[in-house]
Amino acid sequence: MPKIHVIRADGSARDIDTPAGTSVMQAVTAAGEAGIVAECGGSAMCATCHVYVDERWAARLPAPLPNELEMLECTASERGPTSRLSCQIKVSAELDGLVVRLPERQQ
Ligand code: FES
Structure with missing residues (x-):
């Protein structure tokens, strides 16, 4: 099963097992991480x-x-060159080891 490496805003990190086809948002929230709110589901x-x-x-x-590019104009923490909406990133075997960093705030 692919793993994603999640770095929290405080610099701590963990790996999360993510079934292929699951979005990064789904994996991170299902793992109990508070750094993603995912208000719209x-x-x-x-x-x-x-x-x-x-x-x-x-x-x-x-x-x-x-539509993702449009919503990235509305992030609570500053948008960066590699900013993405995690709900739009579907994990696959090719993305095993994907590294994402959570922003300081989402709202
Ligand atoms: S969960 Fe709302 S934009 Fe990703």
Whole structure:
């Protein structure tokens, strides 16, 4: 099963087993992490699932769709060059080891 490496805003980190086909948002919230709110439940309509994807991984993700790009304008923590909505990142075997950093705040 793919693992994702999640770095919290305070710098602590953990690996989370993530079944293929699951979104990063679903995996992180199911693991009990507080750093993702996911108010809209994964519909790309809230931006409270914002993450910073590690630079080494960012280019390996499918490009964001226009609705994701639009919502990334509304993040509570500053948007960065590798910012993504975690609900729009589906984990696959190719993404085993994906590294994401949680922002300081989501609201
Ligand atoms: S959960 Fe709302 S945009 Fe991702």
